[in-house]
Structure formats: C-alpha cells, structure tokens
Amino acid sequence: MKLSVVIPCYNETATIVALLEAVRAAPWPDIEVIVVDDCSTDGSRDLLQAMQPALYDRLVLHERNAGKGAALRSGIAAATGDVVLIQDADLEYDPREYPRLLAPIVEGEADVVYGSRFIGSGPHRVLYFWHRLGNGLLTLMSNMFTNLNLTDMETCYKVFRREIIQSVRIEENRFGFEPEITAKIARMNCRIYEIGISYRGRTYEQGKKIGWKDGVRAIYCIIKYNLFR
Numbered sequence: 001m002k003l004s005v006v007i008p009c010y011n012e013t014a015t016i017v018a019l020l021e022a023v024r025a026a027p028w029p030d031i032e033v034i035v036v037d038d039c040s041t042d043g044s045r046d047l048l049q050a051m052q053p054a055l056y057d058r059l060v061l062h063e064r065n066a067g068k069g070a071a072l073r074s075g076i077a078a079a080t081g082d083v084v085l086i087q088d089a090d091l092e093y094d095p096r097e098y099p100r101l102l103a104p105i106v107e108g109e110a111d112v113v114y115g116s117r118f119i120g121s122g123p124h125r126v127l128y129f130w131h132r133l134g135n136g137l138l139t140l141m142s143n144m145f146t147n148l149n150l151t152d153m154e155t156c157y158k159v160f161r162r163e164i165i166q167s168v169r170i171e172e173n174r175f176g177f178e179p180e181i182t183a184k185i186a187r188m189n190c191r192i193y194e195i196g197i198s199y200r201g202r203t204y205e206q207g208k209k210i211g212w213k214d215g216v217r218a219i220y221c222i223i224k225y226n227l228f229r
Contacts, residue, residue, distance in 0.1 A: 001106060003098065004032045004081030004162065007056075008071030011042040012089040019089050020055040026095035028102070032081050035089075036060040036071040069177035073170040084165050088156045092200050097122075101159050104193040111164055111190040114150060115157030120196015138218050142179050145226035146186035150194060154178050154218070157197055164190060175214040176221040183225035 005023055009016055016035075023033055033056040037045045048059055060074045076084055083105055087093065097115070104110035139153040155178075164185065172180045185192065 001083060001102070002030045002032060002081035003028050003102065004034060004079035004084045005087050005095075006072060006075035006079060006084060007033065007035045007087050007089050008038060008068050008075065009035055009040065009044055009048070009089040010038040010065065010068075010071070011040045011044055013040075013042050013044050013047055015091045016044055016047065016089050017051065017055075019087075019091055019095075020051075022091070022095045023087060024055060026098045028098045030081075032057050032079065034058045034060065034075045034078050036062065036075040038062045038067065038071045039065040041065075067172075067174035069170060069172040069174055069180075072177055076165055076170070079162055079166070082162055083159060084162050085159045086156060093156055094198055094200070097157075097195075097197055101157060101195050101197070104195070105159065105161060109191065110193040111161050112185055112192045113157075113159040114152060114192065114194050115155050115159075115197035116150075116152040116194045117155060117197060117199040118151045119194065120198075122196060122198030123200070134215050138179070138215065138222070141219065142182055142222050142226075145222060146183060148182070148186055148192065150182070150192075152194070153182050155197075160185075164188065172221060174217065176217050179218050179221040180225045183222070183229070 035048060035056045037048055039062045045061065058078055060078060062071065072086060083102060101113050101115050104113050135154050139150055142153045143150055168181065168184050170177065
C-alpha cells in the first residue's frame with residue numbers, strides 16, 4: 001500500500017531537514033513525500049530546493065503565503081498514494097508511528113484515522129494549560145455538531161484513503177482546515193478511528209505558530225461547516 005505524506009512548510013529551517021530524514025526512515029515500504037513550501041521567508045525554500053532530491057518526491061512552491069489549509073489543498077491534490085497522511089514540518093509528531101496509524105486502514109476497518117495526543121501511553125511533552133483546555137473545548141464543540149466522540153479534533157496526524165480526501169473540497173486556507181475536514185468527513189459516513197500517539201510539542205520561542213485568533217476561527221468553522229454547508 002503506497003503512502004503519500006503531505007508536509008506543509010512555512011519558515012521551518014530549524015526542523016525541515018531532520019523531519020524529512022525521519023519521514024524517509026519511517027518503517028513503511030512505499031512512501032511518496034510531497035512538501036508544499038508556503039512562501040517561506042526564512043530560507044526554508046532555498047534549503048528545500050538545494051537539498052538532496054531523495055528526501056522528497058515532489059516540491060510544490062506557493063508564490064504567496066496562503067496558510068496551512070491552502071498548502072494541504074495543493075499537497076493533497078498532488079498525492080498519488082493509496083493513503084494520504086498529513087505531517088507537520090516541526091518534529092512534534094513522530095513518523096515512526098506510521099504503521100500504527102495506518103493499521104486500521106490496511107486491515108480494512110477504517111477510511112479515516114486520527115492520531116490522538118490525549119489517549120494512549122506514548123510520551124507527551126508537558127506544555128500549555130490553556131492550549132489543552134482550548135483544544136478540549138473545540139473538540140467537544142465539534143463533537144456536538146458531528147455526533148462523533150473524538151478526543152483530539154485538532155491533531156495534525158490525520159490519515160485518509162486517497163479517494164476520500166481528494167473528493168472533499170477544502171475551503172479553509174489556515175488552521176480552520178481541522179474543523180472543516182472533520183465536519184465534512186462526518187457527513188460522508190466514513191469509518192473513523194483514533195489511535196493514541198506521542199507528542200513532542202514545541203514552544204512559541206521554538207516556532208509554534210497557532211494562536212488564539214485561530215481558536216476563534218475554529219469556532220466559526222465548526223458552526224459554518226456543520227450548519228451551513
């Protein structure tokens with residue numbers, strides 16, 4: 001089973017090389033790596049263009065910064081694998097866990113898998129209380145509309161059968177992708193599973209980008225894509 005890993009990248013010079021090396025070393029036999037540089041200004045684009053082609057299969061370049069959702073829209077459209085997995089470029093999520101994430105799909109039990117940071121026994125870095133509270137509230141609100149019982153709607157690790165994710169029209173350009181895609185796959189009656197994952201979160205000093213404005217947008221997206229789409 002061919003796996004397409006879609007990696008949105010914006011200003012990640014500190015981690016992108018190590019992340020791509022980790023993806024290439026992941027315990028999966030057939031991986032297509034698609035990197036989308038969202039008009040980085042810190043040298044990430046130059047670094048990607050200069051690095052060994054063996055570290056990725058396709059590099060998509062945005063000519064203006066459009067956001068994570070826009071980068072994922074470009075990367076997902078380019079995917080050719082049987083399964084599409086979303087991987088952030090910041091080393092918070094461990095590619096060694098791909099086999100566990102893909103197992104429900106490989107076994108024919110799932111169409112979509114979310115990697116939850118809040119279940120399972122993997123190591124989790126202890127960081128921001130208000131982020132954890134906000135994540136829980138957004139997940140709860142999303143669940144109320146979708147009638148799912150997810151524990152981590154905002155997780156990066158989302159895995160889809162390719163025909164499912166490529167059939168979805170992605171409208172959000174930034175972090176609103178998470179509640180949007182959750183609302184849309186819930187309406188498709190997909191078989192959704194959760195797998196506990198480890199999480200090595202980073203601080204704002206280390207480059208974390210999501211903020212309170214993205215939380216407000218997420219609330220708007222939960223309402224918009226569950227009630228008006």
